[in-house]
Amino acid sequence: MPGAGRVSTVANVHQVEQLSAGSLVRDWFRMLVGLTLGSVTGLAGLAASAVDVFVVELTEYELSRIARFDRAVLTNPLTRKGCRRYLAVRWLVGALGAGVLWMLAFWYAIALSMVTAWLLDGDWGFIEEEGVVTLGLIGIVAIPGLLVIFVTTAGVVGVSVLDRWLATTLLGTSQQTLLRERVAELTSTRAEVIEAIDDERRRIERDLHDGVQQRLVALGMLIGRAKRARGEEQLQELLQQAHDTAGEAIDELREVATRVYPAVLDDAGLDAALEVLAERSSVRVAIRNKLTESPGTALETVIYFVTSEAVTNATKHADPSMVEIYLGPDGEDGITIVVRDDGVGGADPTGTGLSGLARRVKAVDGDFDVTSPPGGPTTVYARVPCG
Template sequence: MRWTRPAPGGATGKAGRRPAGRTLSMAAGLRDLGLNAVTGLAALALLVPVAVGAALAPVTGSRVAPPARVLGLARRLAAFQRRWANRVLSREGGADGGVSPPAGPGTRRTLLWLAVHSVAGPAPLVATCAMLTALDYVFFRMRPMDTSTLNTFAMSMSIVAIAAVILLSVALFRTGQARLARLLLDPARAADTRIRELTASRAAVVDARAAELRRIERDLHDGAQAKLIAIRMHLALARSCGDPDERLQVIDEAREIAGQALTDLRDLVRGIHPPVLADRGLTGAIEASALLCPVPVALDFDLPGRPQPPVESAVYFAAAEALTNVTRHSGASRAWVRLRHTVGVLRLTVGDDGRGGARRDAGTGLRGIENRLSVFDGSLTLSSPLGGPTELIMEIPCALSSPKISHS
């Protein structure tokens, strides 16, 4: 019995090509299931030394890498499975067909495919055999033999229905295995996902930069620029003033305004890159922000080096914004800040014992923190049940570049 899906426009293709009709015979479907069962057992055999090495890692106290020969065989097996999946999906047509790019998956994706395929490879064949055994027992062994015409017809229809069900199951199993292989092994899928993430991150960065530029422009216009104009007017007034005492008074006022303008410019520079961050490092800068917070803040730092300056700046401003939110909205009696660097990830936790109920969509503060972190492929996790406590966990993958700065 064959399952046939004719191609549009006729049953045959152009000369020199295979027929346009797509057919799947029972034998071909079972052969593919058997092939996947064999490759699944091979994947299991390759996965065993990797699992043994991972299990021995805590005992040996070192990170055990998969053997190079095992990885080589795993990549060859994965490449074979990709070719099979591409062939199956291209015969069925649709957007999933075609040939994947020549680049293969990375080590992690290959090991993940080994773990999944060692189960998903043999499972459909086992399920099909179990189905055949169960149907054979129900229709042929449990029922007494009856050679009447009616019973023979019913038996024939049962056999046809069983064959159709099995063929449909085989086709679904086969397509499912091919799609699963493409999902796990096709780097183009991961690349598309990564491109979408980077596009969203870039849009967030552009919005954040535009907002920051508008803030700087507004602060310059309303602060330093207005004061500089006032100084110019005072100097012009002093120049035209005939009374020496009045001239000195106008000059003193201009001098005072110049000091205010200088203060505004210093505050603006601190908002771009605080001097304390350059002088005392990330831990010292966060400690200075905590001292300015009216809520008592417990500090717990374990940072054996310094991140790159852009990462330091982003984490510092994220911590400062989080402490500002604690002061304004939490109603807390105490707060805490923890800073760690483990396994290549810088993790900052800011928490408080306030009323809780914080939400990402409740204001711009958390969105601003998230936008800052997204520039460096970071993430923000919020835990804030009603009644508290509230914790913000900010993570950025980064390396430390210099020894820790002491700020005692």
């Protein structure tokens, strides 16, 4: 039917408006309850701050109350001094809330009495004398009374916002500050990722120049000598050397390609890629993978390169007899990566390899840490979020 879509749209908009109004009413009543509890605990907080007892416990309660009846506050780690200062100021907000509640109850009681008078006595606030209708006392009081009721009702929201603002200011970090810190962190991370990419490119170029390119040059020279060989025995010897050099060049090229990105990671997944890593390592590598499902291609790539670089660093610098790799969920929607070796220890976290790993993990908002006392063992810890 023509116009049916418009009717449906109007109905949907009306429903959304009703839901929004209902949500506002529910939020107001929730803030009212929170404000009532906060008014009661205000004096308790002042007393606790004066004698310096239970300040941390009361602060934790206030934060949980704000989170339950309004919104959660992002705070720094609570200290006794900070909690005491917060409670010493917060009683003012509690007193203000108590005043708002008293005014709210007072004016709503007056409004209820007026409505009762109008309904029972029929006095609607108008007086008629000699044909002239004027406002009576009830009518005169009703107009400013309604305005006061509205302002007092809005005061519940205002005090709740002030309560949350005070907790954020004295105990935590504002949203604007968090946003600025996040922008600065992302800017720094982007610069570090670009630097890590450039370092990787330089390393690949060195590997190709010092390894594969030199093998190919030697291969060309061997083939040239074979073409000038005078005897069958010398020709066969040079061809064998050329064959061996070509095999070495292929192995080094495959090694470089694997360091750029292992094809087995796409073809067979993380388990197979780690198995290949263990097989190609010059030391024994033990793998414990507790992941029950794939975290996705992007995270699998990060996990693989973290473990691969950690194993390579251990093999080159720590002289270990065994390297252990552990992967598993951390219970907080993240994945834990631990690479431990029994080598000589003393690893420098600011070195090229480990700092590159830190940048790679930080690029996905992960955590990275290295523990390497002299004499070992060395433990590389990383955590990457799955969200």
